[in-house]
Structure formats: structure tokens, C-alpha cells
Amino acid sequence: MDAAEFRKRGKEMVDYVADYLEKIEKRQVFPDVEPGYLRPLIADSAPQDPESFEDVFKDIEKIIMPGVTHWHSPYFFAYFPAASSFPALLADMLCGGIGCVGFSWAASPACTELETVMLDWLGKMVNLPEEFLAGKHGQGGGVIQGSASEATLIALLAARTKTIRWVQSENPELTEAEIMGRLVAYASDQAHSSVERAALIGAVKIKSVPSDDTFSVCGSALKKVLDEDKAAGLIPFFFCATLGTTPCCSFDKLLELGNIWMHIDAAYAGSAFICPEFRHLLNGVEFADSFNFNPHKWLLVNFDCSAMWVKKRSDLIGAFKLEPLYLQHHHQESGLVTDYRHWQIPLGRRFRSLKLWFVLRLYGVRGLQEHIRKHVRLSHQFEHLVLQDERFEVCAEVVLGLVCFRLKGSNELNEALLKSINDAKKIHLVPCHLREKFVLRFAICSRTVESTHIKFAWQHISQLATDLLKTWEQNHHQQ
Amino acid sequence: MDAAEFRKRGKEMVDYVADYLEKIEKRQVFPDVEPGYLRPLIADSAPQDPESFEDVFKDIEKIIMPGVTHWHSPYFFAYFPAASSFPALLADMLCGGIGCVGFSWAASPACTELETVMLDWLGKMVNLPEEFLAGKHGQGGGVIQGSASEATLIALLAARTKTIRWVQSENPELTEAEIMGRLVAYASDQAHSSVERAALIGAVKIKSVPSDDTFSVCGSALKKVLDEDKAAGLIPFFFCATLGTTPCCSFDKLLELGNIWMHIDAAYAGSAFICPEFRHLLNGVEFADSFNFNPHKWLLVNFDCSAMWVKKRSDLIGAFKLEPLYLQHHHQESGLVTDYRHWQIPLGRRFRSLKLWFVLRLYGVRGLQEHIRKHVRLSHQFEHLVLQDERFEVCAEVVLGLVCFRLKGSNELNEALLKSINDAKKIHLVPCHLREKFVLRFAICSRTVESTHIKFAWQHISQLATDLLKTWEQNHHQQ
Numbered sequence: 001m002d003a004a005e006f007r008k009r010g011k012e013m014v015d016y017v018a019d020y021l022e023k024i025e026k027r028q029v030f031p032d033v034e035p036g037y038l039r040p041l042i043a044d045s046a047p048q049d050p051e052s053f054e055d056v057f058k059d060i061e062k063i064i065m066p067g068v069t070h071w072h073s074p075y076f077f078a079y080f081p082a083a084s085s086f087p088a089l090l091a092d093m094l095c096g097g098i099g100c101v102g103f104s105w106a107a108s109p110a111c112t113e114l115e116t117v118m119l120d121w122l123g124k125m126v127n128l129p130e131e132f133l134a135g136k137h138g139q140g141g142g143v144i145q146g147s148a149s150e151a152t153l154i155a156l157l158a159a160r161t162k163t164i165r166w167v168q169s170e171n172p173e174l175t176e177a178e179i180m181g182r183l184v185a186y187a188s189d190q191a192h193s194s195v196e197r198a199a200l201i202g203a204v205k206i207k208s209v210p211s212d213d214t215f216s217v218c219g220s221a222l223k224k225v226l227d228e229d230k231a232a233g234l235i236p237f238f239f240c241a242t243l244g245t246t247p248c249c250s251f252d253k254l255l256e257l258g259n260i261w262m263h264i265d266a267a268y269a270g271s272a273f274i275c276p277e278f279r280h281l282l283n284g285v286e287f288a289d290s291f292n293f294n295p296h297k298w299l300l301v302n303f304d305c306s307a308m309w310v311k312k313r314s315d316l317i318g319a320f321k322l323e324p325l326y327l328q329h330h331h332q333e334s335g336l337v338t339d340y341r342h343w344q345i346p347l348g349r350r351f352r353s354l355k356l357w358f359v360l361r362l363y364g365v366r367g368l369q370e371h372i373r374k375h376v377r378l379s380h381q382f383e384h385l386v387l388q389d390e391r392f393e394v395c396a397e398v399v400l401g402l403v404c405f406r407l408k409g410s411n412e413l414n415e416a417l418l419k420s421i422n423d424a425k426k427i428h429l430v431p432c433h434l435r436e437k438f439v440l441r442f443a444i445c446s447r448t449v450e451s452t453h454i455k456f457a458w459q460h461i462s463q464l465a466t467d468l469l470k471t472w473e474q475n476h477h478q479q
Numbered sequence: 480m481d482a483a484e485f486r487k488r489g490k491e492m493v494d495y496v497a498d499y500l501e502k503i504e505k506r507q508v509f510p511d512v513e514p515g516y517l518r519p520l521i522a523d524s525a526p527q528d529p530e531s532f533e534d535v536f537k538d539i540e541k542i543i544m545p546g547v548t549h550w551h552s553p554y555f556f557a558y559f560p561a562a563s564s565f566p567a568l569l570a571d572m573l574c575g576g577i578g579c580v581g582f583s584w585a586a587s588p589a590c591t592e593l594e595t596v597m598l599d600w601l602g603k604m605v606n607l608p609e610e611f612l613a614g615k616h617g618q619g620g621g622v623i624q625g626s627a628s629e630a631t632l633i634a635l636l637a638a639r640t641k642t643i644r645w646v647q648s649e650n651p652e653l654t655e656a657e658i659m660g661r662l663v664a665y666a667s668d669q670a671h672s673s674v675e676r677a678a679l680i681g682a683v684k685i686k687s688v689p690s691d692d693t694f695s696v697c698g699s700a701l702k703k704v705l706d707e708d709k710a711a712g713l714i715p716f717f718f719c720a721t722l723g724t725t726p727c728c729s730f731d732k733l734l735e736l737g738n739i740w741m742h743i744d745a746a747y748a749g750s751a752f753i754c755p756e757f758r759h760l761l762n763g764v765e766f767a768d769s770f771n772f773n774p775h776k777w778l779l780v781n782f783d784c785s786a787m788w789v790k791k792r793s794d795l796i797g798a799f800k801l802e803p804l805y806l807q808h809h810h811q812e813s814g815l816v817t818d819y820r821h822w823q824i825p826l827g828r829r830f831r832s833l834k835l836w837f838v839l840r841l842y843g844v845r846g847l848q849e850h851i852r853k854h855v856r857l858s859h860q861f862e863h864l865v866l867q868d869e870r871f872e873v874c875a876e877v878v879l880g881l882v883c884f885r886l887k888g889s890n891e892l893n894e895a896l897l898k899s900i901n902d903a904k905k906i907h908l909v910p911c912h913l914r915e916k917f918v919l920r921f922a923i924c925s926r927t928v929e930s931t932h933i934k935f936a937w938q939h940i941s942q943l944a945t946d947l948l949k950t951w952e953q954n955h956h957q958q
Binding site: 001002003004005006007009010011013014015016017018020021022031033035036037038039042045046047048049050051053055056060063064065066067068069070071072079082084085086087088089090092093094096097098099100101105106107108109110111113114116117120121122124125136146147148149150153157160177180181194197200201202203296302303304319320325337345346347348350354357358360361362363364365366367431432433438 | 480481482483484485486488489490492493494495496497499500501510512514515516517518521524525526527528529530532534535539542543544545546547548549550551558561563564565566567568569571572573575576577578579580584585586587588589590592593595596599600601603604615625626627628629632636639656659660673676679680681682775781782783798799804816824825826827829833836837839840841842843844845846910911912917
């Protein structure tokens, strides 16, 4: 395919994507396929000779679309949102066209420098303390990671290295292995599984801190565990605080922890902090060493774009820096350049800051605030509908765009309700556990979801509950 | 921006990308900017109100392009290639439009299933042993990672977990920490820095195995180190063999290592194995536990797309599996589905297999073989030009698309030559060290590079060498 054909096909693809997103509401949100559906539909092996674009293009509707879960349907209320917007799609096209790999400043200066400045823009939007910004000569700064999981892992590894060095300087008789064996990381019992996974990868112990009645870790609960562990000769080194937990969007308390690295995982909720009325949820960030949230969740920047800031960039770089000659360049010791490969797990990196640049400029801060506020409004609309129905209960405070709810009754009943909702495939939800309770999560996701969709979703759920309760009571009587 | 405006702007962007790539030869391959160039060119913070698309679009040429290193210029001979092709760009547009996050089968079945089948296609193209393929009910299979670094890390972590479990089952008295302290990973002294980094992250010792005169690790050198370490009570658990090292594209010998996990990092060279005449370089892959190469380097699939296969998927999954309720789904215990989140570091993942699908079908195997063969032909053309000039030497066997060469003379002289090449900015190269020698790497990179560009590059280098040698000798006389 040459440039001339790309012009033609590219424009067809633009129209296809525009059509897909404009009419996504008409597609069934969750697919009908069974595991293994795709293999019989396509060839056993790659063709020897080129096929025509028409043939490939036709297969999108024939083979791919029947197996797609439509994350941008206004009837998609599962997980957390995956952001998508037209400005971000345009920026991604440009990113692909430039196709540079920005592992060092020299590998494409624009790629590195735009990222640094965009993370400053974004940091200012959520009113981060100055120390987290790169500014002109700051010690801190931001970086785009692929996912919050990677940000947590990077923070944990940096904390591990820093603590080992510090403990060794105070106790030169201890080996690295002995120190490692005493390190302990902490996170809420409501924290995302990626925190436990980061500890697994980093080969350190991790302990769950019990959350309170609001599913938040409070200072006293954390202090209690830390004191016990210190008394037992362990070395607490890392606390991952969650702002906006995955099960129910609860908020841990942020604390000053001295020698313990505090990382804030605000993967979902962080985007909301651009609204002054939600910024108080980030109070205490001044005590943190690193902070992360995902514009690719709720700030209209397509996946992947996970924004991470640190107060001391030397903490990240010090944990990993390796400098083979083929990656060295003239400017790197000038102190003026950032080589982002030292800030992340992979070596290669795409020009992802273009997406931030396009979205921030083409929406403006106000446009993005409107997007957040609309979602929060819609979640409260759903909450009110649930509360008006005596058969249901809301299971956690609705702060942002997530409503946790359930039928008053057994877990089995609620599992049956979720099954009937997801089997009907008019809307799509996923569940969670809050303590011993099986709970349904209703997350406001799509950019284009409106009040009418919320009303429809609730009427649908309510009707399915009525149907379910009828058979459930019959069965119950029969038994 | 609504769908109607996206149709208009998207088509403008398609033309911009087509223009950029069609005329890339006219742009200076390496930018003139100094560190910090970008910040003064843009606002201090994000705009409150939306800007116009025209303003953003204008800034691409004004602010971004002056700082771009043009990886797809036919005058770019640095690092290794970053793949780019029009079919891959089209697929990425579709990937962005669908915008699903495929961490589990249920999160978008097509995303998972196409990936599994595409990795089977690709595995067959390089003639991998059947055990590495997923087939219909295989124990192995492939996955797309973001980078070879992540593949190496994942393999090392899986090997670590597997070895700890095995050692503990034989020696129940040993703690995990005690076993960890005795684990040793190995890689060639020519291996990529990401291998050392993986060991750092995984908190295990790593040792360099000395390579031979051809910069390859041979069986006897590895066995010697392993025997010594076993005798000293250590537990060798992981060997990362490199096929196509970064400094000079040398090839380690592949061996049967019993209980030691052998991972093959063929990040660059792997794409060449689709040509029967290069497939012998992969002989011995049957002894490996995992294998990785980057279609995003040399198989015309835009970054990121790093293909990794394992013989036993349970080794990867067993190392990481964590199952919070909100990620569980109805089909997951059926044994028929793959939840790729257990195969990788991040949780989220894009629909990257679309790129493979488009590229493999629109080029066909033969089209891709032609691409590889053209690059290899061009590297031999450059090699011949170097060899005809008595002032120069070729420093390692030219097997694929990389030529390592230098002026016969001191490292300082060659450093000066590289500086004069990169300062002139007509072409772009990076160096490496081979043993004590400073060497220039000439990598065939661009999809559109032709014989004329090679001739131009050589004449340019040769002229710069003549100029340099003149002043060098004068300075030498004066001293």
C-alpha cells in the first residue's frame, strides 16, 4: 500500500470510525459469541500473497464486531470508563504517523519535552504541589505510564531501592537479602489487585490494612499496623493509598509517614480533581512521594495514558539507571534533559503526550470539567432512582461516577439479578464484593451517555428485579 | 468536536500523515533543537476554553516537527528500525475507534481471540515448534507485549516463581527468601541492558556470560559458569539467550538446560526468521521455554507490538494470577478462554492484534520476506563499500541489516568521526562498544530506504573521514 492508497483507505477508515461511534447505541453492548468463536472464521495461517483491502475491510463487520464489547456504548456501565474522544483519536493518528520511539531525549526531543510540559499542565489542573512539577529546573516531574499498575510497580521498586540504601547506610552489616526479607508494603483491603501484584513482582511482603465502615483506610488503622510491624523488627517502606477504590470509589486518608514512601493511586478518581469542588479529596497529597491517575479513564484521552508524578525524579532514575553506549547521547549529562526510559518498565515509548495536548487544547479545562460534572450528575440521578425503590439499597457513598447497589436480600439473589441483567445484554455491569456482600457496580462510562440512558437502565433493572423476585419467591415457597 | 468535525479533521490528518511520510526525505533527519526548546514555545498552562483545531494543527509544524528525530527517514540508520506501514496505521485507527480494553476475554472477546490466532499465524511464519502455539487446546501460546523488555521481565518472573516452588518442594526447610538469595540469572556480556534491569526488578543476581570472538555465547562458556555456580551452592534458574544482539547482531547458541528456563530475546532479528534462508539462526528454539521478537522493529507493524510465546501458559499465569470479583467472568474457568491480563505487567491492553492482522494480510508472507531481504541486501551493499576502503574495517559479521564498522585507528578518532557525521545531520547513526573498541553502527531502518541512500550515506561518511583525517594528522604532527 502506497501513500496514495493510504489517503483513500485512511479516509474510509475515518468515516468507518465516525459511523461506528455515532451509531454505537444501536449495537448490542455485550457480544453473543462463545469462547473460540473467532478461529473457525479465519484462515489457519497468514496468506502467502497480499489480500485486497476490500476483503480485510469487510471482515471488520463480519469477524471482529460480533466479538466486541462496546466500551463506548451509552449502555456500558461496567468496570470504570475507558476514555475516548475525537481529538485524542486525531492525535493518535499523528503519533502513529511520526512513529518515533522516545526512550531518550535525543531519540526525539519533541516527544520527551512535550510530555514534560503536558504533565506540568495536568499537574496544575489538579493543583498538585509545586514539588511534583518539572518546571524549568525542578527535582520533580511527570511521566506518562501505560497503566496505573505500572505506576504502582515503579513507585514500589523505587521505594524498595531507596529504603535498602538507607537501611544499609545505617546498618552496614546487613545484606541486601536480609533487608529485603524485612521490607513490608501496605495497602487498603479495598486496594486494586495490581498493588498486591507489584509486591509479588518486587518480591516484598505486602499487608492489607483494614478499611473502616466507609471502606477507607484511616490514619489510626495504618499506624496500628505499622507500629506492630516495626516492633516485630520489620521495615515498613511503602504505602499505596487509593483515592477512588475500584469496588466502590472510597478514599483513603493521606498521611505524613516519615521514611515510608506514600504512593497515591487515583487511577479513576484523579480526573475529577480538575473540578474545584472535588479537589479536597486530594488534600494530603503534599505528604506523598508519588501520585498517579489515568486520563485514559476519565479525561477523554484514549488508552493508554496514565499520568504519574514524583517529587524526586532521582528516586526513580536511581532505581534503574543503566546506560549502554548505544543509548547515550551528547546532552544527557547536561542536567537539562529527561531520558524517560529510566522512569518506566519498558524501554520504548510512543508519542503519547500528543493526545494530552490535543485534548486539553480542544476541550479546554472547562470542557473537561463539564464532562466530569455530567458523569457525577448522572450517577446521582441513578442513585436517586435506586433510593426511591424500597427493594434496593445503595451500598456506599456516591462521591463521583460510581453507584454500588443491590437488592435487599441474599448474595444469591443479587448474583441472579446481575446474571439476568447481563444475559439480557441491553446494558452491561460488573459486580464487586463489599465485605461479605455481593454488590452491583453501576459506573457512568460513555462520553455520550445521557439522562435518558440512565432512566432506561434503571427501568430495565427494575423490571428484571420484579421478574426475578416473582420466580425467586415461588421457588422459595416450593422449597 | 463531534463526529462530523472528526470526519473533516480526520481526513485532513490522513493527508498530513501521508504528506509527512511521502516527503520525509526532505526533512533533516535529526533536529537542530537544544534541550528545553519546547517550553518557551507553548503556554504555561492548559487553556480554560477550547482552542480551534486550526490553531492546534498549525502548531504541529511550528512546535513539534522542529524537535522530531525522523525515524522513518531513509537517512536514519540509528538504533534498530521502528516499523511503520500504512496498513498498520489504518489498523491503529480502528483500534483507537473501538477503544476497548482487553484485559479479559469478556472485556472484548474479539480482542483476545484475534491476538491468540495472530500469534499462531506469526509463530507458524517463523516455524516455531508446535508446543509454542495455542492451536485449539494447546498448553502454549502467544501474547503481544509492549516491548521486549517486558517479555524478558515476565519470563524471568515466571522462571523465578517456578524455581522457588520446585526448590521448596524438594527442600521444604528453605524459606522463599533463602531461595531467592541463591537464584542466579545469566545473559551474554553482549545482552541488552533490559535483561540486567529485569534481574534488578526481580531482585535476583545476574551474571554476564563471556561471549566468544564472534560475540556469541557458546555452550561451553555457559556450562562453565553454571557448573561453578552450582558447585558454590547457587541456583541457576534463567538464561536469556540473545539472537541478534543490539551492539552487533550476534547470535548466542541455544542449548538444552534442564531445569533452567531459557528465554530467547530475538527482538530485532526474529522478524528475519520468516525467510527460510535465515530460519537456521533460530535452530535450538525447541529447547527454549519462551521466545520473543518485535514485529514493531522489523515486520512493518507500528510500535508497540512485541510478540512473545511460551510453551506452558500455566507458567506465566501461575506466577501472577489474582482474581478480584470485578474482573471475573462467567467463562473463565471453562479452560477455553485466555485472560491476557495474567500474561503481562499492566492490566489494560489495546486491540493491538488488529495491526498484525492488517499487515500480514495486506503484505502477505511474501511481501514481508521481500522487505527483510531488501534490508539485508542493503546492509551487504554498505558492507562492500566499507570493505573497499582500506581506511575502514568491518567489526563483526554482517548477518542481517546491521553493519558495525570503524576507521582503523584510535577510539578517539572514531568518536570524532561519529561526531562529525551526527553534527552534519545528513544521516543519523549511533555507536556501540565491541570489547574495548568504539564502533559505529549502521542499521538499515526505513521502509523506504533504497540503494541510492546507502551510496549517498557512504560517500558522505567517506568524505567526512577524509576531512577528519586531514585535520587529525595535522594536529597529530603539531603535538
